[in-house]
Amino acid sequence: MVLLSLAASHHDLDLDVLERLSSDVQAVASELVGSVASVSGAVVLATCNRFELYLEVDDAAHTPQARAAAADAVAGRSGYTAAQVGTHLRVRAGTDAAEHLFSVASGLDSMVVGEREIAGQVRRALTTARRDRTTTSGLESLFQAASRVSRQVESRTGLGATGRSVVGVALDIAEQHLPDWSSVRCVLIGTGSYAGASLAALKARGAADIRVFSASGRAGAFAAARGVRSLPASADLAAEVSDVDLVIACSGAAGAVLGVDALAEARAASSHELTVVDLALRHDVDPGVRALPGVRLVSLHTVSEHAPAEHAAVRAAHDVVTAAAEAYEADRRVRDWNPAVVAERTRVLGGLESGLSALSERDERAERALRRRTRAALHGPTVRAREAARLGDAATYAEALAELASIPVPALVADAR
Incomplete structure (x- = not known):
């Protein structure tokens, strides 16, 4: 089993490209698993x-083959070629x-380094895969x-505890051109997780x-649950937005x-400034509004340009992530390689018990001694095989497994007669 990641982000691509790649994303997962x-x-x-x-x-x-199939599936929905x-x-x-x-889940790969919104998005991605029956035990383990x-990362470094987020940085930029927040008139477009944040x-x-x-039509219930007003x-x-101070669009x-x-x-006769x-991602507001008199636009591009820079906590967070990834991969190898070790141990111990139960005369002291010698013979190569799996040392693992395979059950049983 191999875990494969195919990723594109704001680091390398324009947001418009990411928007096209993200078209009908859940259908991509179902298609790949199904076909x-x-x-x-x-x-x-x-x-x-x-x-x-x-x-x-x-x-x-x-x-x-998997990479090619993924490219084909995304191409079929994005308009790009494979x-x-x-x-x-x-x-x-x-x-x-x-x-x-x-690193992504910890906010280290985000526009706003250390933002916490992505952690919830990672959890929801796994929940969606469960709903669509496209997840596996390996992917469950990875995302958990x-x-x-x-x-x-948050508990050890404090990163994220300050509540930095895309929303927070966007509002920091916006407030430079707003009256006091207590007098700001705002229209919020959307009812999803970003709207809630x-x-x-x-x-x-x-x-x-x-x-x-x-x-x-979901604004009424969303607004009522949060103590604000809604528009039909x-x-x-x-x-509606022609005479307000702020519009936040995230539908x-x-x-x-x-x-x-x-x-x-709508603003033809208005001199009121609007932010x-x-x-x-798909532009709720036509980017051309920035050319209108008295209108300022703060977009995801703007947020990216103003996102806080790295600091000591971020470097410490990267260390936590690297160590956790190495430990995760070591544990995964042990799980993947261990069945062969278990099979050899079962062969020896199971064969020993079957052989002893077939003896007409039983000597309990001799049997206990034989079991101790058998387990002692198994112990060394078992430990070496599992440690080699943890380290990814295939050669040492193969040698230890061969040693386990060389332990002859018939000879051990004969010693008890």
Whole structure:
């Protein structure tokens, strides 16, 4: 079994490219598991600044086939060719794949280093794979370990405890052009996890005049549960935002819900300054609004440019992640290589007990001595085989396994007669 990671992020690609790669992502996982014999499991992690596929492949020899199938599946939905997709996705396997996911889950690979939102997104990716029946025990183990490492990073380094996030950095940028938060009038577009985080951040800063809009019709229940007002799904959004101070858009709708022409018309007679924060990967707000008089746009690109730099806690976090990835891979090798060791031990110990039970005359003292000698003979090569598995030392493992295989059960049983 091989764990394979195919990943693209804001580090290497434009966000528009990531948006296209992320089209219909869950169908990609189901297609790969359902149609590619060598792929037993798939988990997709798609956020505002990354697209990643984690695959369980039955054998290292089949990884090229799995990579090609993944590129084809993504190409069929993104509009790119399979060759283009292949150039966009960075491939990692084994320890490298585990270390990358652990780093992602800990916020070390994010636009805002140390942000905590990604930890929840990693958990939800696994939950979705469970729902779609595309996960496996190996992927379960990997993603659960990633969540544990994320918590370890926070507890040992303090990274993430300050609440740094994409939302937080975006609001830090926006507030430079806003009145006091207690008098800010805001329209929040969306009802998903980012909308929830944005609303909580707005309240924490003292904003109270917040209205929620969703074209899906979910704004009423979302707003009522959080003590704010909602706008009807039929509302003229451009008109509603024409005289507010701040718009935060994070609905993830297919296409802009606030266009340039509609906003320009609604603001034709207004000199009121408007700050728009667009946190949607697919652009809830047409980027062209930044050209309108009195309108400032804060996008994910803006957040990336203003994200805090690394510091000592980040370096310490990387050390935690590296050690955890090495330990995870060592434990995985022990699990994968141990069945052959168990089989040889079962052969010897099972054969010994069968042979002793068939004796017509039994000497308990001799039997106890024989069992001790047998276990002593098994102990050394068993320990060496498992330690070699932990270290990835295939040659020493093979030697220890051969030593176990050379222990002859018939000769041991004969000693008891």
